[in-house]
Amino acid sequence: MATDPDIVVIGGGNAALCAAITAAEAGAKVVILEAAPKAYRGGNSRHTRNFRCMHSGPLGPLVESYGEDEYxxxxxxxxxxxxxxxxxRLAIRSSEECLPWMESHGVRFQPSLSGTLSLARTNAFFLGGGKSLVNAYYRTAKKLGVVVHYDAKVTHVALDGDRVCRVDYSTGDTQHSLSPQSVIVASGGFQADTDWLARAWGPAARNFLIRGTPYNRGVVLADLLDQGVQQVGDPTQCHAVAIDGRAPKFDGGIVTRLDCVPFSIVVNRDAERFYDEGEDVWPKRYAIWGRLVAAQPDQVGHVIIDAKSLNLFMPSVFPPIKADTLEELAEKMGLPPARLRATVKEFNRACGDTSGFHPTELDGVATSGLTPPKTNWARPITQAPFYGYSLRTGVTFTYLGLKVDRNAQCSIGDRPISNLWAAGETMAGSILGQGYLAGFGMTIGTVFGRIAGKEAAAHANAH
Structure with missing residues (x-):
């Protein structure tokens, strides 16, 4: 651009795009600085599947209703x-108006996936997944005149008192600076910086896999925190799920998640169970398993199921390990065979009447006299062949971030920074102190992206 834009948006995922589109529609000249190359644009959003949405009646693909208090x-x-x-509550209430807004900006929805997800009432699924959503928003942004720079790595956001005066970034070996009226940070967490993860978690974090983009390294986050911008969240808290241990170090995405845990027993490397696999329906519990596995020796877990459970969950991207006996399965998985046999025998003995088994809802089919218990879906593991998966901790995004107010505005101490806003994963720690709710990251990004875009445009237009 020959002149500085009105607004610079740092990041290229859902929150950044919602902000850029909203600001452009308010008449602002907007530049997006996306650290990734074009083929990998979109941050973690390209790996998403759905958006958790409040609604008072059927809405788009959503059935029945899902009220504010239940949400x-x-x-x-x-x-x-x-x-x-x-x-x-602001994110929850605003989500209802977001769905038609998303549709009007190119996003298409489909009926929810069935099986262990059980989300038809609460989560709207994107037709074509997150990559389709990201591409739709980029098309919309282009029509609105938003300029996108790829491979644009922001190195410094310069603060002068209570305002941002300059944004420095590099493309290849070339350095650039922009001095916009408003800046929106939507560049995610720090999870792809393994050294930072290890500082927060300890050496165990080097065994974690990163489900999403390798470009979310927290450079802008660290730069702003170093300058005294108010922070929120605990650096050891994150959205971490148990994923297939064979997944790649980065970018494995949603398909590496395993949905088999409720119908299994999960053991550590010593073939010992360590948690209730049937505590609740999977969308409300899948996000705790990353931390559970992280606490085990070598940060690894192992799922054991039998033939009757194989078709009860979403198919895995990598086929399970298969064996005709438990001892053979243990050998293939690097587990002590006698100990696995004993653990399964103890579990089977604790199972009772299974006639009430119901795979998609809490059924109360539980163990008795077993520690830890299995409180739902507890059926003996007896039917050959037997199947196994390895589990590793897969980090989606970290919760340490920039503290914002209802207007998505950042501050230093008690003083708002007049032209700096944040949206998406980089401020989600304001709402997610720990744990995770399926589809809620997209809700936060959409709601606060739109708020940030509106506020940043109002500021730019006034100056």
Whole structure:
């Protein structure tokens, strides 16, 4: 651009795009600085599948209704109350108006996936997944005149008192600077910086896999925190799920998630169970398993199921390990065979009447006299062939971030920064103190992206 834009948006995922589109529609000249090359644009958003949405009746692909209080209760259960209620309720209430807005900006929806997800009432699924959503928004942004620079790595956001005066970035070996009226940070967490993860978690973090983009390294986040911008969240808290241990180090995405845990027993490298696999339906519990596995020796777990459970969950991207006996399965998985046999025998003995088994809802089919118990879907593992998966901790995004107010505005101490806003994963720690609720990251990004875009445009237009 020959002149500085009105607004610079740092990041290229859902939150950044919602902000850029909203600002452009308000008449602002917008530049997006996306660290990834074009083929990998979109941050973690390209790996997403759905958006959790409040609604008072059927809405788009969503059936029945999902009210504010039920939504908030679901959030409280997974966060253990560690949330900013005002911002959480703002995100929840605003989600209902987001769905038609998304449709009007090119996003298409499909009926929800069936099986262990059980989300037809609460989560709207994107037709073509997150990559399709990201591409739709980029098309919309282009029509609105938004300029996108790829491979644009922001190195410094310069603060002068209570305002941003300059954004420095590089493309290849070339350095650039822009001095916009407004800046929106939507560049995610720091999870792709393994050294930072290890500083927060300890050496165990080097065994973690990163489900999403390798470009979310927290460079802008660290730069702003170093300058005294108010932070929120715990660096050891993150959206971490148990994923297939054969997944790649980066960018494995949603397909590496395993949905078999409720119908299994999960053991550590010593073939010992360590948690209740049937505690709740999977969308409300899948996000705790990353931390559970992280606490085990070598940060690894192993799922054991039998033939009767194989078709009860979403198929895995890598086929399970298969064996005719438990001892053979143990050998293939590097587990002590006698100990696995004993663990399964103990579990089977604790199972009772299974006639009430129901795979898609809490069925109360539980063990008795077993520690830890299995409180639902507890059926003996007896039917050959037997199947196994290895589990590793897969980090989606970290919760340490920039603290914002209802207008998505950042501050230094008690003083708002007049022209700096944040949206998406980089501020999600304001609402997600711990735990995760399926589809809620997209809700936060969409709601606060739109708020940030509106506020940044109003500021730019006034100056």
């Amino acid at each position: 908030f209760d679901d959030l409280m259960k997974v966060t253990g109350g560690k949330t900013d209620e005002d911002l959480a």
